[in-house]
Amino acid sequence: MELLQLQYFRTVARLxxxxxxxxxxxxxxxxxxxxxxxLEADLGVPLFDRNGRHIKLNGYGKAFLKKIEPALALIxxxxxxxxxxxxxxxxxxxxxxxxxxxxxxVIGSFISRHPxxxxxxxxxxxxxxxxxxxxxxxxxxxxxxPLQEEGIEGIPFLTENINIAVPLAHRLADRSNIDLSELADxxxxxxxxxxxxxxxxxxxxxxxxxxxxxxxxxxxxSGVIHFLRTGIGxxxxxxTLFEGQEMGFRLIRIENxxxxxxxxxxxxxxxxLSVAARTFRDYVVDYFQEQPKQYKI
DNA sequence: AACTTAGTCACCTACATTGA
DNA sequence: TCAATGTAGGTGACTAAGTT
Numbered sequence: 233m234e235l236l237q238l239q240y241f242r243t244v245a246r247l248x249x250x251x252x253x254x255x256x257x258x259x260x261x262x263x264x265x266x267x268x269x270x271l272e273a274d275l276g277v278p279l280f281d282r283n284g285r286h287i288k289l290n291g292y293g294k295a296f297l298k299k300i301e302p303a304l305a306l307i308x309x310x311x312x313x314x315x316x317x318x319x320x321x322x323x324x325x326x327x328x329x330x331x332x333x334x335x336x337x338v339i340g341s342f343i344s345r346h347p348x349x350x351x352x353x354x355x356x357x358x359x360x361x362x363x364x365x366x367x368x369x370x371x372x373x374x375x376x377x378p379l380q381e382e383g384i385e386g387i388p389f390l391t392e393n394i395n396i397a398v399p400l401a402h403r404l405a406d407r408s409n410i411d412l413s414e415l416a417d418x419x420x421x422x423x424x425x426x427x428x429x430x431x432x433x434x435x436x437x438x439x440x441x442x443x444x445x446x447x448x449x450x451x452x453x454s455g456v457i458h459f460l461r462t463g464i465g466x467x468x469x470x471x472t473l474f475e476g477q478e479m480g481f482r483l484i485r486i487e488n489x490x491x492x493x494x495x496x497x498x499x500x501x502x503x504x505l506s507v508a509a510r511t512f513r514d515y516v517v518d519y520f521q522e523q524p525k526q527y528k529i
Numbered sequence: 530a531a532c533t534t535a536g537t538c539a540c541c542t543a544c545a546t547t548g549a
Numbered sequence: 550t551c552a553a554t555g556t557a558g559g560t561g562a563c564t565a566a567g568t569t
Binding site: 249250251261265266269287 | 533534535536537
């Protein structure tokens with residue numbers, strides 16, 4: 233059974249006249265008769281009652297028409313939606329990212345450049361991002377560390393330093409850079425253990441030869457900042473998060489070990505990416521390449 | 530009888546599949 | 550890779566049957 237047969241049948245059923253239907257479809261009448269005959273042979277029942285040179289939709293035809301009309305409407309709707317998605321102007325990009333300032337900057341910049349493109353943004357854990365990519369719910373996700381997953385491709389586009397934040401009265405507050413091992417005995421304010429940022433900073437501490445003495449675990453970086461101001465401990469913070477802001481604590485560069493993280497924009501290798509999606513990906517990569525000073529690529 | 534309409538037949542073309 | 554083959558969809562010519 234072919235889509236063409238169904239479309240021809242719908243026209244014949246509506247007009248109940250082969251010649252008029254053929255004219256509307258713009259094919260010769262015999263071709264239409266044969267197509268309808270093939271459809272009927274395929275179904276095993278006649279869809280029309282033939283009475284002389286008149287044809288009339290019969291019970292089978294009416295029942296069949298009732299089923300295929302919404303199906304054909306759905307196909308036409310799908311066709312229109314795909315055309316819409318594939319176009320840049322008015323095209324949609326589905327993205328899972330974080331609220332990191334530099335990403336909100338690039339997203340804002342993209343929208344101002346392409347005001348008709350629509351971005352659908354969600355937040356999710358790394359595991360959920362991978363699931364969403366595989367299910368086709370999103371076009372891209374922004375992650376760190378870069379995903380090492382079968383069938384997923386990515387481009388690293390931003391590398392930033394992870395600094396140490398210390399209270400203003402801390403003994404190292406006047407230093408511009410330190411060795412992380414100097415904080416081996418300090419209390420740490422951390423994100424909860426399941427967060428990738430925490431796993432990364434634990435690895436930094438391990439490289440420095442100690443396990444962090446965690447005195448406080450919070451859900452978000454905003455919570456870390458709140459407790460930093462109380463002076464109960466030190467914390468890891470990404471440098472781009474607070475550029476140019478007076479936060480009531482000091483940010484100190486870590487010289488050793490190498491404390492940096494790299495963000496990647498990732499997508500499913502075999503998934504078709506719309507024009508809008510490809511344009512967005514290229515825009516993100518170009519955006520950070522053009523602003524090396526601000527974002528320390 | 531002339532016209533109209535649905536169906537049949539022969540043939541052509543395009544395209545997918547298959548096997549060497 | 551490419552020729553052979555099968556299938557579907559197309560056309561024009563024609564026939565049969567109903568209508569005017």
